[in-house]
């Protein structure tokens with residue numbers, strides 16, 4: 273095999289520049305263009321960053337062609353089968369699987385931080401009752417910097433660590449309270465005798481008037497949903513967290529920016545949009561009509577839960593999610609669910625259809641997650657908040673990695689300007 277070139281040569285306008293190349297531990301080589309502007313007086317143009325590595329990272333690797341997702345090298349399907357959410361949190365944050373003692377210590381630290389500052393309760397009450405829970409989450413998480421001053425100094429590694437633990441611990445409480453507020457029920461405080469997923473379910477579904485026992489199969493399914501969403505390298509919301517944090521903004525403000533980005537239907541909002549689409553299709557016989565719309569260039573409709581910027585094969589998380597959907601619906605006795613039938617048939621047809629095959633459009637993680645969450649009793653408006661609370665560990669791990677990186681700089685892209693050139697101001701009466 274020929275040696276990899278140490279440099280790439282770029283020729284333009286009769287000139288040529290030698291650019292250094294870097295090899296990752298896995299994946300395609302990278303042309304280092306950092307000196308391009310200084311030495312060549314040109315920029316690169318890459319809207320959507322389809323060919324741009326924005327940072328170095330050791331946390332998560334995706335092989336989009338093979339449909340593989342690795343956290344610190346461990347495949348997601350092995351983690352989904354053998355691990356659990358808080359262990360994956362430890363792995364993402366610290367780089368290695370914990371020993372039994374390390375895990376116990378980590379779980380204790382997270383568990384001890386699940387309560388919110390009591391004053392935050394009044395902050396929730398300032399929202400309209402019909403506010404979307406994501407709107408509440410963006411506001412409340414941003415406001416955390418006003419409540420936890422002692423963990424906003426990003427130059428102090430200990431404060432960064434405390435902020436990370438606080439965020440992972442408190443996000444389920446924030447998401448559950450956003451839900452409780454929207455349905456007019458009293459807030460349920462965290463119960464530290466329960467595990468992370470069961471505690472979240474309890475805060476969402478318990479009421480003071482009745483006992484609520486968390487079904488272990490449901491809490492396992494919840495834990496798995498959290499695990500499958502924990503991190504996904506430099507996706508839009510994670511890149512937003514990094515960009516916001518690159519200016520030195522505190523971690524709570526940076527994560528609030530990530531939550532805002534996640535909300536969109538092309539990203540985390542797709543799970544809500546997907547279930548709404550499946551319900552709109554309604555019955556299996558209407559699927560061809562929607563497939564035809566998805567293929568029609570003049571129709572903006574897209575099959576929600578299909579396609580991915582990186583995966584050009586099955587999203588490995590979708591496979592695990594599909595298994596979980598079958599388990600949860602069987603447990604709840606809703607195997608005959610019409611929406612699940614539509615989902616399965618839609619998936620079957622799309623996977624055989626030339627349009628989807630040629631464009632390599634496969635189901636993504638959002639395709640089945642909504643069906644499970646709905647069967648568990650969550651309204652569609654809670655799907656994206658659950659994604660947000662699960663992704664918090666990924667955001668904060670990536671943020672911590674960035675802050676500790678000696679090469680870190682404020683994120684500041686350039687542009688391909690196509691507007692007017694310099695021109696003189698025209699007095700209003702002369703326009």
Ligand code: ACO
Nearest residue numbers: 537538539540542566574575576577578579580581631636
């Ligand atoms: N339905 C129909 N056609 C699609 C779909 C879809 N879901 N997704 C992509 N395409 C088509 C596009 O029309 C385009 O066709 P063209 O080449 O003829 O113009 C081609 O496939 C490539 O699509 P792009 O939008 O250029 O791909 P990109 O990588 O920018 O988008 C995205 C990826 C946003 C996820 C897209 O596939 C999509 O909108 N999917 C539906 C929303 C969704 O499920 N999002 C969740 C993503 S996963 C996550 O965030 C957890």
